[in-house]
Amino acid sequence: MNERAPIVFVVDDDPSVRRSIKRLIGSVGLQVELFGSAQEFLLSKRPDAPSCLVLDIRLPGISGLDFQHKLAEANIHIPIIFITAHGDIPMTVRAMKAGAVEFLTKPFREQDLLDAIQLALERDRARRQGDAEIAVLRERFESLTPREREVLPWVVSGLLSKQIADAIGTSEASVKVHRSQLMRKMAADSVADLVRMAEKMGIPIPKKP
Amino acid sequence: MISGNAALTGSYDLPQVALSVLIAISASYAALDLAGRVTATRGRAQLTWLIGGSAAMGIGIWAMHYIGMLAFRLPVPVEYDWPTALLSLLVGILCSAFALVVVSRRRMGLTYALIGSAMMGCGIAALHYIAMAAMRLPAECRFDFRLVALSVVLAVVFSFASLWLAFYFRDEPQNSAWRKLGSALVMGVATSAMHYTGMAAATFIPAAPALDQSHAVSISSLGTLGIAAATLQVLGLAVLSSLVDRRFDAQGLELALTETRLELAHVARIATMGELTASIAHEINQPLTAVVNNGNFALRQVASGAPNLEELREAIAEIVNDGTRASAVISRIRALLQKGAPDRVELDINEVIQEVTILVRHEATLSGVSVRLDLAADLPRVLGDRVQLQQVLINLVINGIEAMRTLTDRPRELLVKSAKNADAVLIQVQDSGKGLDPEQVGRIFEPFFTTKPQGIGMGLSISRSIIESHGGRLWTVPGSSGALFQFTLPTDGNSVS
Numbered sequence: 001m002n003e004r005a006p007i008v009f010v011v012d013d014d015p016s017v018r019r020s021i022k023r024l025i026g027s028v029g030l031q032v033e034l035f036g037s038a039q040e041f042l043l044s045k046r047p048d049a050p051s052c053l054v055l056d057i058r059l060p061g062i063s064g065l066d067f068q069h070k071l072a073e074a075n076i077h078i079p080i081i082f083i084t085a086h087g088d089i090p091m092t093v094r095a096m097k098a099g100a101v102e103f104l105t106k107p108f109r110e111q112d113l114l115d116a117i118q119l120a121l122e123r124d125r126a127r128r129q130g131d132a133e134i135a136v137l138r139e140r141f142e143s144l145t146p147r148e149r150e151v152l153p154w155v156v157s158g159l160l161s162k163q164i165a166d167a168i169g170t171s172e173a174s175v176k177v178h179r180s181q182l183m184r185k186m187a188a189d190s191v192a193d194l195v196r197m198a199e200k201m202g203i204p205i206p207k208k209p
Numbered sequence: 210m211i212s213g214n215a216a217l218t219g220s221y222d223l224p225q226v227a228l229s230v231l232i233a234i235s236a237s238y239a240a241l242d243l244a245g246r247v248t249a250t251r252g253r254a255q256l257t258w259l260i261g262g263s264a265a266m267g268i269g270i271w272a273m274h275y276i277g278m279l280a281f282r283l284p285v286p287v288e289y290d291w292p293t294a295l296l297s298l299l300v301g302i303l304c305s306a307f308a309l310v311v312v313s314r315r316r317m318g319l320t321y322a323l324i325g326s327a328m329m330g331c332g333i334a335a336l337h338y339i340a341m342a343a344m345r346l347p348a349e350c351r352f353d354f355r356l357v358a359l360s361v362v363l364a365v366v367f368s369f370a371s372l373w374l375a376f377y378f379r380d381e382p383q384n385s386a387w388r389k390l391g392s393a394l395v396m397g398v399a400t401s402a403m404h405y406t407g408m409a410a411a412t413f414i415p416a417a418p419a420l421d422q423s424h425a426v427s428i429s430s431l432g433t434l435g436i437a438a439a440t441l442q443v444l445g446l447a448v449l450s451s452l453v454d455r456r457f458d459a460q461g462l463e464l465a466l467t468e469t470r471l472e473l474a475h476v477a478r479i480a481t482m483g484e485l486t487a488s489i490a491h492e493i494n495q496p497l498t499a500v501v502n503n504g505n506f507a508l509r510q511v512a513s514g515a516p517n518l519e520e521l522r523e524a525i526a527e528i529v530n531d532g533t534r535a536s537a538v539i540s541r542i543r544a545l546l547q548k549g550a551p552d553r554v555e556l557d558i559n560e561v562i563q564e565v566t567i568l569v570r571h572e573a574t575l576s577g578v579s580v581r582l583d584l585a586a587d588l589p590r591v592l593g594d595r596v597q598l599q600q601v602l603i604n605l606v607i608n609g610i611e612a613m614r615t616l617t618d619r620p621r622e623l624l625v626k627s628a629k630n631a632d633a634v635l636i637q638v639q640d641s642g643k644g645l646d647p648e649q650v651g652r653i654f655e656p657f658f659t660t661k662p663q664g665i666g667m668g669l670s671i672s673r674s675i676i677e678s679h680g681g682r683l684w685t686v687p688g689s690s691g692a693l694f695q696f697t698l699p700t701d702g703n704s705v706s
Contacts, residue, residue, distance in 0.1 A: 014495045016531055020502030023524055027509045058491065058574045085494035086487045086571065106498035110505040 004049035006121045007031045011041050011064075012056040012083070017106070021054060024110055025117065038067040050128055052101070052120030054113070057084035057091065065091065068098050077127060079120035083108065130200075137201050140186050148182040155179055155191060156198045157205050217283050217348055217413040225280035225430075228437050229273050229404070234397030235444045236269025237371065240308065241389050241396075242451045244375040248313040249458060255313075258451075262309055265447035267302030270333065270400070272440035274301075274340045277404045279433045283413060285346050288425035293343035297336050304332035308368070312375040322372050329372070330365030333400075337364075337407045345425035349416040356410030360403050367399040475548050477671050478600050482546060484607065488571035492538045496531035503528045541568070544596050551594040551678070558591055558598070558634055558698065559584040562625055565602040569610070573623065578610045578640075583626040588634050589700040593679050598698075601672040601683070602638070605694050608668065609640035612692055616642055633681065633697040640691040650685060672696075 008025050012018045013036055022032045035041040038059050057064040068080055082095050085106040092103045101123065102116035144152065154164040161179060165172040188194040198205065243262035250258055275294070311317070311325040337360070341350065374392045378385060428436075482489070503524040510516035510524075541564060566580055573580045606623065613621040619641055626637040645653065652658045654669050669683075676683040676696045683696040 014499070016499040016527060016534075017495055017502070020499040020506070020524075020527065023506040023520070024502045024509075027506055058571060060574070061579065063574070063577070083498075085491040085498065106494045107501040108498070110502065 004047065005031055006050040006052075006125075007033060007047060008052055008054060008117055008121075009033050009035065009041060009046070009078075010054045011035045011038060011059065011067075012054075013037060013058070013060050014056075017056075021113075024113070025054075028114060030117065038062050038064075038070075050121050050124045052079045052081060052117060052124055054081045054083060054117070057082055057087060057095075065094055065098070068095065068100065072098065079123045079127075081113070081116045081120055083113075134200055137186070137197050141201060141203075143185050144182055145178075148178045148185070151175060151178040152182050152186075152194070152198070153203060153206050155182070156195050156203070157207070158191070215415075217285065217415060219281050219283045219413070222280045222282055225276055225433060226405075228433075229277040229280060230397060230401045232269060232276060232437060232440055232444075233273040233400040233404075234393050235441055236266055236273060237396035237400065238390060238393035239269060239444045239447045240266050240305070240371065241375050241378045241393060242448050244309060244312045244379040246451045246454060247309045248379040249455075258454075259306060259309055259313075261450075262447060263302050263306035265443050266305035266308075267298060268440055269444050270305065270336065271298045271301040271340070272436050273400060274337055274404055276433055276437055277401070277408065278340060278344070279428060281408060283346060283348070285348060285413075285415070286427065288345040288422070288427045290343045290345055290421070290424050291426055292424050293339060297339040297343065300332060300336045300339060304329055304336060307332065308372065308375070312372055312379055317372070317376050322369060322376075326369035326372050327365050329368035330361065333368065333403065334361045334364045334407070337404060341407070341411060345418060345420060345422055346413065347415060347418050348413040351412045351414060353410045353412065356406055360407035360410060363399070363403040363406055367396065367403055370399065371396050471548075471551070474597065474600065474671050474675060477604075477668060478545050478596075481600070481603055481607065481668075482542065485568060485572060485603070487575065488568055489538070489542055491571040492567060493535050496535040496538075499531040500528050500535070503531070538567075545599060547596075551597055553592050553594055555590045555592055556595055556598075557588065558593075558636060559588060559627055561595060561598050562602060562627060562636070565599050565606060566625070568599075569603060569606050572607065573610055576610050576614050576621065578613055578621040578623050580606070580623045580625065583624060585626075585628045588627060588629055591634055591679075591698040591700055593698060594675075597675045598679075601675050601696065602636070604668040604672050605638040608694075609638055609642070609692065612640050612642035630697060633699050635695060635697050637693060637695040639689065639693040642691045644690065645685060645687075645692050647687070650687065653685070654683075 008030050010018055010021050010025075010032060012021070012034075015036070018034045018036070022034055025032045033044070035044065039061065041053070055064045055067065059067065062070070064082055064084075068082075071078065071080075079101045080095075080099070081101050082103045083106055084091070084103075087103065087105050095103050101120040102112070104112055104116065141149070150168060151164060154167060159167065161175045162172045164179075165175045168175075183194065186194060186197060188197060239262075243258065243266065246258045247255055247262060274297070275289075308325070308329050311321070311329070314321070317325075338357075344350070374396065378389055378392070507521055507524050507528075510521050562582065562584060566582065570580070602625075606625065609623045613623070622641045624637070624639045626639070628635045628637075646660075649658075649660060653660075654673050658670075673683045676698070679698055681696055681698040683694065686693040686695060
């Protein structure tokens, strides 16, 4: 997989805080992009690279917590590190429950922020990798014929070719052909491998009759 | 020697009668005046006023009676027994002290007034008849008891009226000098009526002097004048000192009131600051965050051995800026929390509004309120106390923010506007909430009136007194969408009190 340079987005309405964070993160060799508001961040064109969001709780127009919720709704799964100049426990709990990586109180220790950023980027990398894998699998799945797609779940459920033939009302020989075709197209080494792929793609597996 | 049983015919010296009435009126005026002092003062001062006041009044009443008696001319030489005369003076002073104590009580019921006036009336009658008993003359004094009874009744009735009047004037209502004088006139005439009725009750039958003559002294016309002059002087002094004392009292009261108002405003400010802790922490932590970050960056640069000097310089410059910014926030808050006499300086009200906006920014964001400023350019400067005006603005803005907390059907917006308005600047604070309850509008500026569960109800009443002390006005404008509070501040320095 061609890994692009990771990038850290910072949303804080205080320009001097923003700049200082950029300097700090920049000094460890990470790329940083700054935004003054949630809106600016949403409207920006974000490069396709592992990334994380350093988000101030208090933002003009919308609170950081509400913005976190909004991102999740919009299916944007960027890991978030919250920073706040005045946080309380309920706020922290809400942020962490909603999947935040870290919740830092300003002024924070630089190591805490840098560690959190590393962790967040790790997570995003993993997520992106997972996403990329699924995308490949989906592509392979799309290349199957309708009959092969019909046979696949039965193979995954562990039925023998003869049983599959009975279940879908065809001959054992043609099931065997479909079976070897779909194993090849999906690039599955074994039935166990195929089971793992089906799980990743979220294909429902029928019960044995 | 004058023959047998015919009564002596007396005549009155009219100027002396007039003098006695004048003294009666003066004594009455002093009584009304002193009642106020005895009531208004406490402790030692009260005791001093009571003693001094009753002495002056007693001398007044006593002098009135003696001059009234001296005005009565008999065809025989009349002398006076001075110990008896002194006794009558003592009765007069005690009587006055009693009267002052009665009227300075917290409340005066009818029963109390009746008992008081009965005792006082009897006291004055006693003074009168003791005074007459001091007369030493070659005649026998006989009394017409109906007239004596009438004089006692008159004394009681007059005392009753005096007590009520004194009770009324004791609270020292403003501009009451004329009414006081009128009342004194009535009281003085009534006292004289009592005295001359008492005199009329006596008939003098020539006889050998029956009483002890050893302490008798005669009083010349000059002596009479002397008594009158001294008495009027004493009464005048009493009234004058009461006047001076009242002035000082009024000044002290004004001072105490101003002090209390300042104290109250200070307490309210501290309470407001308490509500704003989140905002304050935020405003200080923001620059501190930048300082810490930039400091860490600088350390890293230095540790790297090959620092980028330009970047290092920028970071350090920002550290200096942010440090200054944090310290400005702290001094602003310190100023708000400090106690101190108001300090009138020329200031730009827009600047004050902007400073307040920074302090309440966080509060607004937490409540999902957007604060919009619409500030007129080139506003004339106003003369005012920065801290007090900030307090008023914080109050109005926080009220607006809190009023919109439950708002869900429209955006929560707070508009702060400044504009020029004739020879004043007009500042408006408007929220987009549901507005003021028409039933409450009339009461919101009253102390201790609040619509907030945790409010103490002092904010608006203090704000109004602050604006009024600046020579401006603070009021609400009905019929606007949401609550609209506005105040004016005069731009002409002369009209600022």
